[in-house]
Amino acid sequence: MRDTTTKLRFPWRAGNHFELLLDGRHYFPRMLEAIAMAQSSVWLEIYLFESGTVADRFIDAMVSAAQRGVDVRVLADDYGATDLRVRDRAVLTAAGVKLALYNPLKWRKWFGNLFRDHRKLLIVDEQVGFVSGTGITDEFDDPKRPQRSWRETAIRVAGPVLVDWLALYVQVWREHHAEPIPDPIRTPGPGTDGMSGRVAVSASLREQDIRRSLFNRVRAAGRRVWISTAYFVPSRKLLRALKRAARRGVEVRLLLPGPYTDHPAVRHAGRRFYGGLLRAGVRVFEYQPRFLHAKSILCDNWASVGSSNFDRWNLRWNLEANQEVDDPRFAASVQAMFEDDFRDSLEIHHDDWQRRGWRPRIREQLWGRVDMLLDSLGRLRGVRMK
Numbered sequence: 001m002r003d004t005t006t007k008l009r010f011p012w013r014a015g016n017h018f019e020l021l022l023d024g025r026h027y028f029p030r031m032l033e034a035i036a037m038a039q040s041s042v043w044l045e046i047y048l049f050e051s052g053t054v055a056d057r058f059i060d061a062m063v064s065a066a067q068r069g070v071d072v073r074v075l076a077d078d079y080g081a082t083d084l085r086v087r088d089r090a091v092l093t094a095a096g097v098k099l100a101l102y103n104p105l106k107w108r109k110w111f112g113n114l115f116r117d118h119r120k121l122l123i124v125d126e127q128v129g130f131v132s133g134t135g136i137t138d139e140f141d142d143p144k145r146p147q148r149s150w151r152e153t154a155i156r157v158a159g160p161v162l163v164d165w166l167a168l169y170v171q172v173w174r175e176h177h178a179e180p181i182p183d184p185i186r187t188p189g190p191g192t193d194g195m196s197g198r199v200a201v202s203a204s205l206r207e208q209d210i211r212r213s214l215f216n217r218v219r220a221a222g223r224r225v226w227i228s229t230a231y232f233v234p235s236r237k238l239l240r241a242l243k244r245a246a247r248r249g250v251e252v253r254l255l256l257p258g259p260y261t262d263h264p265a266v267r268h269a270g271r272r273f274y275g276g277l278l279r280a281g282v283r284v285f286e287y288q289p290r291f292l293h294a295k296s297i298l299c300d301n302w303a304s305v306g307s308s309n310f311d312r313w314n315l316r317w318n319l320e321a322n323q324e325v326d327d328p329r330f331a332a333s334v335q336a337m338f339e340d341d342f343r344d345s346l347e348i349h350h351d352d353w354q355r356r357g358w359r360p361r362i363r364e365q366l367w368g369r370v371d372m373l374l375d376s377l378g379r380l381r382g383v384r385m386k
Contacts, residue, residue, distance in 0.1 A: 008209055010199040016159030017193045018325050020305075020333045024134060024141035027154040028054065034124040035061040041071045043169050045121040047080040047307070048135025051088050053143045055136050059088055063095040072097045073181065075173055077117040078104045080135070100177035102319075117172065118318035120307045121165060126184050129157040129165050131323045133230075133295045133307050140293075148260075150293040153228075153337065155305050155323050157197070162188035164199040168321060195327040202308060202320035210308045210322055215241055217299040221250050226298040226338050228255040230291075231263065232270040233311035233371055239273060243280035251283075255341055258286035266311060269371040272364040278350040285345035295322075298338060301331040 021027035035042050035058075042065050049055065066072040074092065076084070078101040092099055102117035122130040132154030134140050142149045157165065166184040173181045202210040218225050218241040225245050232254065234242075246252040254277070261267045274284055297304040306322030325331075 008198075008213070009201060010164040012196055012198045012326070013160040013164070014194060014196050016157065016161050016195045016197045016325075018195050018197060018323070018327075018330050019156040020330070020337060021130075021132075021154040021156060022337060023152060024054070024149055025146065027130065027132065027134070027152075027156075028057070028141055030156060031122055031130050032057060032061050034122070034128055034130070035065055038065050038070045038124045040125050041073075041123070042125075043071075043073045043075075043121075043123045043166075045075040045117065045119050045169055045172065046136055047077045047116065047118045047120060048137050049074075049076045049081040050083040050135070050137040051085040052138040054138050054141050055084065055088065058136050059091060062097050063091060066096040071182075073100070073173065074098070075100045075102060075117070075169070075177070077102045079113075079116055080118075098177075098179050100173060100179065102172070102176050114317045116318050118307050119168075119172075119321045121169060121321065123162065123165060123169060126162065126166060127158065127188055129162050131155045131157055131165070131306050131321070133293060133305075133309075139291075148290050150291045151287065151289075151341070153294040153296050153305055155325075157323060158188070159195075159197070160188055161197040161199060161323070165321075168199065168201065172319065193327075193329065195325055195330055197326070198324045200304065200306075200322045200324050202318065210304075210320055211235075211238075213324065214238070214297060214304070214310070217297070217302055218242060218245055221245055221299045223300050224251040224253075224298065226251075226253045226255070226296075226335075227310065228292065228294050228296040228338065228341065229310045230257060230261075230293045230295065231266045231309040231311040232256050232273075233266060234270075234273065238310070239276070242277065242282055246277075246281035252281070253283045253285065253338075253342070255285050255287060255292065255338065255345060257292045258288045258346060260289075260291040262291060265367045265370065268360075268363040269367040270311070271360070272368045274348060274353055275350075278348065278353055284348040285342055286348060287341060287345045289344050292341070294341075296334065296337070298331060298334045301328045302326045303331055303334045305334075 062072045105113050120132045134152050139150045200210045200213050304322045304324045308320035308322050
């Protein structure tokens with residue numbers, strides 16, 4: 001099935017190569033290797049960029065690239081880069097790296113400060129890209145406790161679909177930085193596998209491509225809907241779609257964080273939906289070894305991996321971007337990834353859930369009310385970033 005609605009910004013493009021990469025210890029070296037081999041350009045768009053061991057590796061690689069004449073640009077979210085030290089910023093800019101900050105925090109903006117760039121994208125030489133939900137932080141490759149590094153997924157992208165990733169990067173750069181950026185001049189070459197892919201985006205209140213695409217896929221699924229997300233506070237529309245899919249015999253599974261999370265309140269708010277989902281036949285798994293930060297979807301042979309979680313806050317306020325792939329070979333690799341993660345998870349069963357104590361019930365109701373309050377805030381019209 002292909003999305004044909006004209007509301008989608010980018011088209012499906014054939015002739016790509018997509019490679020699934022799991023966890024920072026695997027995808028960071030591939031990203032750094034690409035930067036080290038760069039000849040013309042290194043463009044990074046990132047939310048979390050925090051000083052530390054991982055950041056030092058990327059700063060060194062980008063400084064080296066800039067010093068040999070490569071056009072190196074970093075588009076970082078101002079809030080997400082709060083913990084990037086002044087010294088590290090100075091090292092980048094002194095080497096010729098162009099550093100832009102998305103939506104700088106200012107008191108006079110009020111609600112406008114809530115708009116954030118949550119995308120995670122690296123494009124090198126206009127020929128290879130990395131799309132993920134990662135951050136340039138030690139949490140994703142912890143040098144002190146590697147066994148606690150956050151569980152995350154990335155895709156290495158090559159082929160015609162990079163035209164759209166490049167266009168997306170150029171658009172955001174030009175909207176939020178005075179430094180000029182040239183139009184891409186190289187046409188990405190075809191991938192080796194001939195896979196079909198599409199760039200899906202969310203642009204705060206203006207564009208909800210990711211949400212629409214997910215809903216359409218869940219509604220049309222015939223065999224399976226597997227979703228992994230770090231923050232699960234879905235819309236009523238998505239909840240209905242998941243329940244209806246399960247009731248018509250589709251295998252619906254949710255892979256969600258267990259005891260390790262950076263936002264316990266969001267986890268409690270999302271757990272209040274478990275009862276209704278379990279009654280409808282949805283299977284719920286909570287990942288146990290470490291914090292599950294990965295954002296991945298598998299509906300039949302269609303997959304989507306990228307920056308977008310499926311809580312209302314992210315989809316309402318953030319810039320998000322996912323790589324969609326419609327190919328049975330890639331779907332097989334995503335399936336294997338999910339199955340490994342399911343084995344490291346605790347499945348929540350309906351009878352056990354009904355017997356939980358009063359403390360978790362109170363937490364669910366308390367943080368559920370906070371979530372509804374924030375959702376009401378998000379529905380305010382006329383709020384725009386200045």
